Each structure stands twice: as structure tokens, then as C-alpha cells.
Amino acid sequence: MERQERAQAVTIISPVHRWWALWLRLTWPLANRLAVVNRPLLRLAFIHFAHWSLVRRMPSRARGADARRLPHPYVLFQSNFNDDLDAYIDAFSLVVPGRMRAMWQGVFGFPGPRPVDRFVSFVRARATPTQYYYCAYPEASSTMIRAALRLSEQHRRFAAEAAGLDDAAFAARYAEFLTRAQLLM
């Protein structure tokens, strides 16, 4: 795992039981749609984007003689996140242990999300070093970006409201805007 200012990358590719690959294939489409699954993960404010995938052959979408079946199905996990990998895994372990089980339980060697030290060791042992990493806005954390996008929306509304106001009314509206928006700045 490498640091590039705020955003960092972690990549794990790990073999899974075939029955677990089937479980993931069946449950992921539903998990993607259910807010009850997604919301706690989105509250982990240090994640920009994270993806889990299954790889069963190589090339992954080739068919027939062009494809080679891998000895196991593999889960590929890749995430772009802020700051420290251990803190990232800690949060997964403490905040969403059930979801971690639902994602990793059938991965060979998975020790469970708790105790966290074992989970950290499991992840660190399987993380593949990233040789090259690019981020389009390296100065910004995920929290900053989410706040900036909300602020942008509030600014758009305020600017539209404020356009025709006299100075006194503008100052009063600006004070209200600032009160609402100050935590997003």
C-alpha cells in the first residue's frame, strides 16, 4: 500500500471457496441496490471508491480455448481511501463486522473481522503493492469532496435567491447561508 498525499490504494486478490463465489455472485446485485447494506459503508467517510470483483478465468471475459480457468475463484478488492490502512481496516472491523463477514467469510484464511489485529494481519499479508497510482485531486479527502459537492449545491441555491435582493436583505440571507454552510467549508 502506498501513500499519495491524501488518497491511497489498497489491492487484495485472494482465493475463495467455489460455494462462496456463488454466494457473492447471487448476493452482490441485491447488496448494490439495498440502502440498508450500503449506508453504513458510505458512512465510513474515508472511502472514495471501493470495489469487490470475482475472477474465475483469465482473460476474465474470454471464452473457449482463449480462456484459462484459474485454480480457484478469486476475490479482487480494490479501494481508494484516505490516510492509514490500519485505521481503515479497524473501521471495517468495528463499524461493519457483519458486512465484512458477508464479503470475506469464504476467503481462504479469513480469520473473521474481530479481533482486529488478526484481520489487519490477514489484509496486510494479502495486499499487493501498488507500483503506480494516480488521483485526479490528490489534495482532497473523500470527506472534503462530499462536503464541497453539498456546498456547491447550497451555493447555487443561495446565489439564485440572492440575485435580486437589496444589500440589507442580502446580508441577512448571507448570514443564514453561512450558518448552514460553515461545516461544509
Add this chain to the structure above:
Amino acid sequence: MAPVRGGAEDSVLAVLAAMDTGPDSPFARVCTTHFARLLLIPVLRDAHGEPASPAQAYLLLTADFDGTLEQWAAAVATEMGADLDRVFEHCERYPGSRDSAAFLHFINEHRIEAGFSIVAYRASVPAVRESLELQRALRDFAVASQGLGASELASAWRERFGG
């Protein structure tokens, strides 16, 4: 994710180490790219943590981008084809980026679809950058405008943000 030709692992690592980073990164020329990474997977492990047979290294490229894969692949071929060729020429059956149809076929064939995703924000790269810039501007304005009277405040706002 593409198989690397036998014995080419060190060449892949050397090319990756030599690629420009930050604002000079070739990916910066593909302005729809949020994140990208390239890494060498030296070998896949089996259920016991031992190298799986047959031993095979892989090159993994991942990217989060705006628009469709086809649009992104076309922009990559145009804007950073030569850079990508220097890395992927060490992979089996890589056709190069100059033949756009063959390039897209290679990308499609080796693509690994995301099964489950966490996406913290859904906004294009320009929208993210503009929002961050606006955030900075509003913060600076809030600090600089403290203590201004109503007419000075309104005037300073219109000068800075229009309207």
C-alpha cells in the same frame, strides 16, 4: 488484468517506476479519470497461500472514470496510448493502442466487472474540481468579509461570485 509474458516481470516494474506521476501523469491527460493504478501481481496464491500452478504473473490496471468504458478506452488510446503500450507490451496478446478496435477488444476481454461497489460521490472529475475550488473561495471569502457592513458585503460578494 492481463497475463505477463514469462520473464518480463522486471521490465514491467522498470516501466512503471519510470512513469511520470502527479500532474505529469499520463492519466492526467485523460481528464475523465478519477483514480488509476497499475500493479504487478507476481503470482496468484492457492488455498494454502502457496503459489498457484502454473506460476503466472499478471498486470492489473484499475480505473474509476466518468462515462462509458468505450469512451474512456478511446481517450486512453488517444492521449496516453504510447505510455500504456510500454507497460502492456509485456502482456500476452496485447495488440497495442493504435488499432482502436483491437485495443478495445483486448480491454473488454480482460475487463473484470465490479460485483459490489462503494461509491462515496457521484460527480464528474471537473465537477469535483470545481466544487473544491468553490469551497476554497467561499472559505476565503467568509474569512475576508468578517466585519463588513451590508453594502460592502454585497458588493464584495458580487465582485467575487457575480450575481
